[in-house]
Amino acid sequence: MAKRYKAGKQSCDILKEIQALEAWQSKIEFTKEQIPLAEIGSTTAGPSTFTPEGTQNNFESRELIYKAALESLQPNNESHKMIALCGMGGVGKTTMMEQLKKEVQASKLFDRVVKVVIGENTDLVALQRAIAINIKLEDLKEETKDARADRLRTIFEEMSKQGKKTLVIMDDIWSEVELKDVGLSPLPNGFKMLFTSRDKRFCTHMGVRSNSIFEVGILNDAEAKTLFFGIVGLSDGDDPALQKIGEDVVKKCGGLPIAIVTIAKILCNNNKAAWEKALWRLERDDLKDLESITDRIFEMSYENLKENDDKAIFLLSALFPDDFDIRTEDLLRFGWGLGFLKDGKTLREARRDMEICVNNLLCANLWTKSDRMGCVKIHDLVRAFVLNKISEVKQASIVNIDNKTEQYANETYERILLKCTGMTEFPSDFNYPNLSLLMLMDGHRSLKFPEDIYKRMEKLEVLSYEKMHIPLLPRTSEHSTKLRTLCLRSCSLINDDVSFLGSLSNLETLSFVDCGIRWLPSTIGKLKKLKLLDLTGCVDLCIEDGLIMVVLLGSQIETVMSWRNFHTGYLH
Structure with a gap:
């Protein structure tokens, strides 16, 4: 019975998706007009009710909050200039925010919707830069925070004078953001702001009125059961014993949607013994706080991966x-x-x-x-x-470190992502001899690297630069013999010179996406192990005579990402 119910429900959901796609396609309007960046229009009507992600259920506890927030976002509702969705992690704040965003875009309530993610480490430079890109500025050239804020404030005021209605969304606020330092205070006419945060005190300090703060809470018992049993495909009367175990599992999840959905997907298509074991693991250590219970569920989901x-x-x-x-x-x-x-x-x-x-x-x-x-x-x-909890690989994601890495001074790290926003000089104490992967993002044109950086990373196998104005690349094979993947995206190269890459003899994947290089030298033909070459976005590229034949005949290359389009071609 449970399997038939689930199969029928899946078929019904698929049919609904097909019908929605057909309806959407019939309303597409083709035009040759250029669409402005960050202005997203829609020809379809947005949803009128809030539906939790991955489900077909409308929950009353969320529906009331959703409709109240949507009403507050109406441009003619002058009593709500700033709105906030608050609640604990995993409760569904961002999901609701995304649905509100789609709704106002579909209804064309605003001329422009600008969304930026704040995160645990507030970085005003990155925030200003993200807003600038969203309003069609390539970047902010001003050197100081105050000058950038003044520039943005002037632009916002001009947009307001033109009668433009703008919604600025700041997602996942962990600490108070000084809106004046960003350039968003005072808020111009026609502008509204939508925040999401785990702590409503931050929103209050930023100027959100108490009647504009909407608290997204946990699901009540009936909603939690509906969500869980809807995913596992078990209806009333199918299997009373399994139903009882499921109800006990739901209780342990404490009404937290992310925990309920994750554990339900673990138990889909599993037998009674698996359900009993899952409940036993949740009860075994008498976990009392939701964070510990959620971590245990993530652990179970991770361990349940077979490959x-x-x-x-x-x-x-x-x-x-x-x-x-x-x-x-x-x-x-x-x-x-x-x-x-x-x-x-x-x-x-x-x-x-x-x-x-x-x-x-x-x-x-x-x-x-x-x-x-x-x-x-x-x-x-x-x-x-x-x-924080899985120690199989020692890795760290580092942001907003103000030119210091002392907090991550662990030489055993094997993988590191480092956001270089605001850095003028790469940390001199960056020393990770066991590093196999390094990702660097968002580096300013003035960022300087120590020349001996690759001597400290002799085990490096993967190197990625993204939005780094002038990346320092390995120029000899002496300290980069193990490098197999080199990916550059939206970077600048001095004089477009990439001839030195021919010395990286073990390189298998090489990418220059949106780097705008204009010359591909014959030394690339020395990369005998190269399997993938990505030149997407290099529209003015000149290729040295005979290089393509040298690459194709002399290496193991099987994939070329074209610099003329975005389709992958396989070479045999």
């Missing part, structure tokens, strides 16, 4: 910043460089296995879907669980 590659790719994904749109292609390339996904001998086979891995992690609720094509997201609670 080692699934576990390895999942751990790797936790390095990316909060709320980051993680490109699965990046995970593939980084994973390949670290020796994952080796059931297949080719990148084509590895990409196939990566698709299976993505599906498995989404089904396990360890990842969530992203609005961006080819990307996934990891919830901040899941990410924190990996970085």
